[in-house]
Amino acid sequence: MIQLKNISKSFSSKKNEEVIALKDVSLEVKKGEIFGVIGYSGAGKSTLVRCVNLLEKPTSGEVFVNGENLSAMSSAKLRETRQKIGMIFQGFNLLKTATVFDNIAIPLKLTGVPKADISKRVTKYLDIVGLSEKHHVYPSQLSGGQKQRVAIARALSHEPEVLLSDEATSALDPETTHSILDLLLKINKEFGITILLITHEMHVIQKICDRVAVMENGEVVEQGAVIDLYSNPQHGTTKKFVNSLFPNDIPNEILEDLQKQGPIIDLTFIGTSTDKPALSMVSKKFNVHTNILSGNIIQLKDKPFGKLTAHIQGDKSETDKALAYLQNEGVQVNEVSKK
Template identity: 50%
Template structure:
């Protein structure tokens, strides 16, 4: 387990103190994928680098399996870092080494035997599906392949913890999905804890178990990935969630249609997203519904649905129908027409 206790990191810049990490306390459980989300300058990278002491915290503690690594001697810290792998946004591969050579490098530094290095390199090449690229140089690889090499290199010394610094932000959407699937498989098969920093909520939706939202050096909200998407509390969190789930209806659909119609947004969470609640409403109340938007996302295999419909009928029936939806779903919202 990783535990941060009142962790701070400050920098001096042109007579100004910058609080990159500001008194953060956080627990990351063994075997989970933990996302740290924030805009550029929020302090995400500084926080991540404090976890493996690439940045020395100004104050506070970093506990890994109960050991405060801020108090370790340099030799002990070097040994501990062998149990922490790191994946970088821009890959950081050694240009004059082959794929196999890049993967082998951390094991060479750790003093492993040639036989150990050869066996482990072959295992990792198979794991990241690059066995046919062992003798190829980085310049001959695609971005996704380079990141697979970076992941294999990070796993070379059998780490307990994997730190990912914007590991997919330099990749196209299709390649991003393949890398996230690989990280998910590594987490499930090897039980490795993963801390992943990102500004992309699609990444969080696809892979993270729990999430912390970071702003101006502070953690402003934490929760499971589903909690964060289904019920964001802070405005910055709502902004991140809306970047993935926001509904933008064309102007003509928002034009006032008269007194007997209104637009309704309905949110479903969990099992209710798979229940025929809308069908029940239409059968039990004298209203008609025109669907303008419908979407169901799966966050850690739990469904969350957002529907927008135009509800038609007399006012009393519409109010009864909306009250029914309020009771049976996660909530409704009336979207005002534009005159």
């Protein structure tokens, strides 16, 4: 549905120095999926998502949406195509002097939607986002979450095939964020709209995304299914994001002391393996003692996912049997080494 081919983007600074925001980025977002792009501040995420609808024109590379090359379109054709690409922003971008109804209706009017259809669409999409009673109130009378729902209704009112989300939940409190993410899941499921979102928050990725790309310094350093990146991150930046959910910072002095008594291991549990008491069974089956040093279990979009750091104390022959048993039970096992 969305294909970015070798996208690069550079700007000129106030000192006329070249600032490279994107470097040869290629991504493909499949029809109907929710694809996340995550990175720290300055990674190039916002520039990337704005290149999809050419709010930012790439310095080089091509942008395809639903098989059409936006990079080669005339201005008139591009304006028409953008109507099928909705976008929501961190700052809501609502007209303060217009009612909720008019905030949605005015853009429809400007794009030539008939008056009778405008009223039907505004009513329909305000109902979908849960604001059917807010037609005639003003943005100043709404909470942050309600303002974002208006912005989502406005984007949906053009009945897009693609929805772009530029840090849409980062200005919201955790409870409101979860409700907005649930709304995006609902929209994706009921309307089949492809969603590309950018964020710096791991819980956004884990809750609703099917696949994810990790950015750093204008480049995509790793991408794939969410479950794969969580269970086996390769790049240092990806590891930092995952470790923020599963911290296991054990001082080297303690590592050395414990490792004299047996291995320290990272255990990854995916899906049904999170329900098995595999670690507790180890102590019963083998002549070892287990001690959990840190751990957490979270819910990804489709399945539970957990990581534990544990110390297995005992003779090498017994600890080897214990580790083999854990692996046979579907647990991913990696031995922790000194930093």
